[in-house]
Amino acid sequence: MSNIKDLARSTGLSTATVSRYLNGHPYVSKEAQYAIELAIRELGYSPNAAARSLRSGKTGRIAIVVLDASHPFYSALVAGAAGAAVEYGYDLLVQQTCTKHWSPDRVLQPVVTRAIDALIVATELEPWGEYAAELERFRVVTCDQALSQAGLHGLYIDHYQSTLDGLEHLYERGARVIACLHDPDHDRCSSSRIRVSAYEQFASRYSEMRIVQLEAEDDTVETGASLLQRIGSEFPEVDGVFSGSDDLAAGLLLAAREAGLDVPGRLRILGFDDQPLARVLGLSTIRQPVRKMGARAVHEVHRLIQRNASCGRGRPNGRRHAPDKIRVPYRLMIRSTT
Amino acid sequence: MSNIKDLARSTGLSTATVSRYLNGHPYVSKEAQYAIELAIRELGYSPNAAARSLRSGKTGRIAIVVLDASHPFYSALVAGAAGAAVEYGYDLLVQQTCTKHWSPDRVLQPVVTRAIDALIVATELEPWGEYAAELERFRVVTCDQALSQAGLHGLYIDHYQSTLDGLEHLYERGARVIACLHDPDHDRCSSSRIRVSAYEQFASRYSEMRIVQLEAEDDTVETGASLLQRIGSEFPEVDGVFSGSDDLAAGLLLAAREAGLDVPGRLRILGFDDQPLARVLGLSTIRQPVRKMGARAVHEVHRLIQRNASCGRGRPNGRRHAPDKIRVPYRLMIRSTT
DNA sequence: ACTTGCTCTGTAATTGATTTCATAGAGTAC
DNA sequence: GTACTCTATGAAATCAATTACAGAGCAAGT
Numbered sequence: 001m002s003n004i005k006d007l008a009r010s011t012g013l014s015t016a017t018v019s020r021y022l023n024g025h026p027y028v029s030k031e032a033q034y035a036i037e038l039a040i041r042e043l044g045y046s047p048n049a050a051a052r053s054l055r056s057g058k059t060g061r062i063a064i065v066v067l068d069a070s071h072p073f074y075s076a077l078v079a080g081a082a083g084a085a086v087e088y089g090y091d092l093l094v095q096q097t098c099t100k101h102w103s104p105d106r107v108l109q110p111v112v113t114r115a116i117d118a119l120i121v122a123t124e125l126e127p128w129g130e131y132a133a134e135l136e137r138f139r140v141v142t143c144d145q146a147l148s149q150a151g152l153h154g155l156y157i158d159h160y161q162s163t164l165d166g167l168e169h170l171y172e173r174g175a176r177v178i179a180c181l182h183d184p185d186h187d188r189c190s191s192s193r194i195r196v197s198a199y200e201q202f203a204s205r206y207s208e209m210r211i212v213q214l215e216a217e218d219d220t221v222e223t224g225a226s227l228l229q230r231i232g233s234e235f236p237e238v239d240g241v242f243s244g245s246d247d248l249a250a251g252l253l254l255a256a257r258e259a260g261l262d263v264p265g266r267l268r269i270l271g272f273d274d275q276p277l278a279r280v281l282g283l284s285t286i287r288q289p290v291r292k293m294g295a296r297a298v299h300e301v302h303r304l305i306q307r308n309a310s311c312g313r314g315r316p317n318g319r320r321h322a323p324d325k326i327r328v329p330y331r332l333m334i335r336s337t338t
Numbered sequence: 339m340s341n342i343k344d345l346a347r348s349t350g351l352s353t354a355t356v357s358r359y360l361n362g363h364p365y366v367s368k369e370a371q372y373a374i375e376l377a378i379r380e381l382g383y384s385p386n387a388a389a390r391s392l393r394s395g396k397t398g399r400i401a402i403v404v405l406d407a408s409h410p411f412y413s414a415l416v417a418g419a420a421g422a423a424v425e426y427g428y429d430l431l432v433q434q435t436c437t438k439h440w441s442p443d444r445v446l447q448p449v450v451t452r453a454i455d456a457l458i459v460a461t462e463l464e465p466w467g468e469y470a471a472e473l474e475r476f477r478v479v480t481c482d483q484a485l486s487q488a489g490l491h492g493l494y495i496d497h498y499q500s501t502l503d504g505l506e507h508l509y510e511r512g513a514r515v516i517a518c519l520h521d522p523d524h525d526r527c528s529s530s531r532i533r534v535s536a537y538e539q540f541a542s543r544y545s546e547m548r549i550v551q552l553e554a555e556d557d558t559v560e561t562g563a564s565l566l567q568r569i570g571s572e573f574p575e576v577d578g579v580f581s582g583s584d585d586l587a588a589g590l591l592l593a594a595r596e597a598g599l600d601v602p603g604r605l606r607i608l609g610f611d612d613q614p615l616a617r618v619l620g621l622s623t624i625r626q627p628v629r630k631m632g633a634r635a636v637h638e639v640h641r642l643i644q645r646n647a648s649c650g651r652g653r654p655n656g657r658r659h660a661p662d663k664i665r666v667p668y669r670l671m672i673r674s675t676t
Numbered sequence: 677a678c679t680t681g682c683t684c685t686g687t688a689a690t691t692g693a694t695t696t697c698a699t700a701g702a703g704t705a706c
Numbered sequence: 707g708t709a710c711t712c713t714a715t716g717a718a719a720t721c722a723a724t725t726a727c728a729g730a731g732c733a734a735g736t
Binding site for chain 1: 684686691693
Binding site for chain 1: 339384385386387388389390391392397399401406407408409410413414416417418420421424425429430431432433434436437438439440444448450451452453558559560562563585588589592593614615617618619629
């Protein structure tokens with residue numbers, strides 16, 4: 001590969017002039033422009049990203065940390081982020097925490113070694129207390145309500161309120177014993193902790209209500225289907241289900257229909273996400289605009305980068321901007337299962 | 339952030355010695371080691387990735403190009419790749435071609451500017467003829483049968499054979515007029531072209547068979563459900579469906595059950611992928627190990643990187659290794675819809 | 677004629693790490 | 707004592723770009 005020196009040699013100009021041309025500076029003569037353009041074509045030049053970012057301190061790269069890139073929620077988040085990344089001119093790194101050789105330090109490595117300009121964190125790094133503090137040194141946007149509690153920028157839907165709304169809806173539809181299905185990585189995906197506190201708030205509001213918490217081993221339709229039997233045998237009095245994901249709810253619904261169970265007469269089912277499958281099955285659910293959230297996260301990260309690009313390099317000398325907390329709207333989609 | 343010079347100054351050693359320590363070279367005295375370790379802790383040093391890769395010519399970064407990161411197939415591919423990337427010590431970039439501001443040049447930019455060491459291409463860049471040739475200059479592994487036809491390394495399941503097997507199975511089960519559902523991005527996802535040639539081969543083998551090709555606008559359960567009506571009105575004689583994806587097939591199946599249509603008596607349905615939803619619905623399908631494929635792609639890319647790391651930098655001076663063609667096994671999963 | 681300002685270009689420093697080469701001291705073999 | 711190897715270190719070049727600074731050439735204004 002040829003470099004800027006080759007261009008300089010080939011055109012008889014200096015590297016400074018060539019660099020100026022490449023960066024669109026004024027004060028490059030027409031002849032020089034023409035000569036350089038020609039040389040670029042001839043030598044097949046393209047700039048070296050490493051050298052550029054070494055000099056400029058910018059990489060044009062950001063990363064997003066998710067639990068599992070193949071999970072419908074996270075994959076939609078990644079897709080949204082990837083789309084926006086192109087728009088803003090960034091390359092997007094994807095990091096997964098459900099992997100064997102994963103570790104928080106490994107995830108932070110790119111940001112620490114300045115291989116990326118900023119980080120989007122959508123899943124917990126444990127112990128979060130420790131790493132959240134660490135993250136404050138960098139440009140970080142979190143995509144989870146629980147994660148954003150620290151001094152970090154946050155972008156999330158309000159799980160507390162949305163859970164309350166969902167439970168309230170089930171109550172209105174006549175449910176009195178509600179099974180709440182936990183996310184599979186209950187301990188890792190900290191937003192489920194927020195949901196739990198919403199369950200408690202709700203239970204204390206209506207004394208006649210009972211909440212049963214059930215943990216699903218993973219987040220698939222298959223597991224959802226298997227839960228019907230478990231509910232039937234362990235908690236036969238359950239007449240409403242609030243699921244943390246559409247997949248679990250859909251599986252449960254399919255199993256219920258298979259078993260000839262009256263939905264929503266005998267059992268009301270409410271999902272979360274509004275995936276295509278929910279629409280097909282007529283599953284009531286809470287819609288969250290996940291793709292948009294991913295895109296918005298990139299937008300926010302971009303603003304951060306712009307911000308303290310102008311504040312000078314390295315540490316924020318001036319006062320650090322207060323962390324933004326952005327609530328993304330959600331919407332209850334009432335269909336035929338509630 | 340402190341750099342290696344700061345470490346040198348702080349310890350009274352030279353940058354050479356510090357660098358040697360950091361890279362685990364022999365010939366660094368115990369005292370020096372200790373002093374450097376201390377300084378690292380004190381100054382909070384971490385190496386600068388840009389400087390490293392400028393000097394070494396390696397980035398420790400690879401990219402994967404997919405059509406849509408939220409599509410079940412591609413997201414599984416990405417997930418597999420992301421897992422393996424951690425294992426091999428790479429950072430993984432994800433690029434999406436279903437995005438508004440996308441362009442082939444934009445996708446190739448990281449590899450051209452040497453921001454990544456290698457590229458995994460799982461979807462077509464148009465015009466593919468042109469870009470395939472361009473890609474031969476770099477370390478590339480393709481994850482699609484059609485793409486790998488050029489002089490590129492390829493890793494794929496055999497769509498020609500698997501399609502034949504699927505059609506053969508439908509035939510055995512009594513189907514005589516088979517609707518083949520095209521991928522949504524028929525023109526982009528070139529493996530569907532290979533499938534089409536398999537349809538033709540199959541039709542020429544059995545004179546009594548009829549193949550009807552249907553194009554779906556996208557690859558969701560919703561669209562699959564809407565196809566039932568279209569088939570019923572436009573091609574009422576259809577008695578078998580071969581779908582390029584489980585999602586379409588599942589949608590169709592759900593709509594058929596809803597309509598009280600006898601599956602597989604009146605209509606046989608075969609999917610592709612073996613997603614959890616297929617298992618729950620009892621959908622017959624062709625299983626492909628997508629996650630593993632993603633992981634394997636990273637493995638192959640890693641081998642490429644290792645290879646011409648030893649062959650010296652830049653162009654392959656010696657003879658270029660012949661491109662590997664790796665067929666991934668698939669498996670017909672016979673359930674209750676055929 | 678002299679100053680001022682604008683356009684254009686080149687020299688050289690800088691970014692942070694790695695590596696080649698040179699060198700010096702210590703230990704061992706003859 | 708001389709020759710040799712082995713360990714440990716530093717000075718300086720290198721990787722490919724950007725940019726501060728200096729300076730040359732030219733036109734316009736006084």
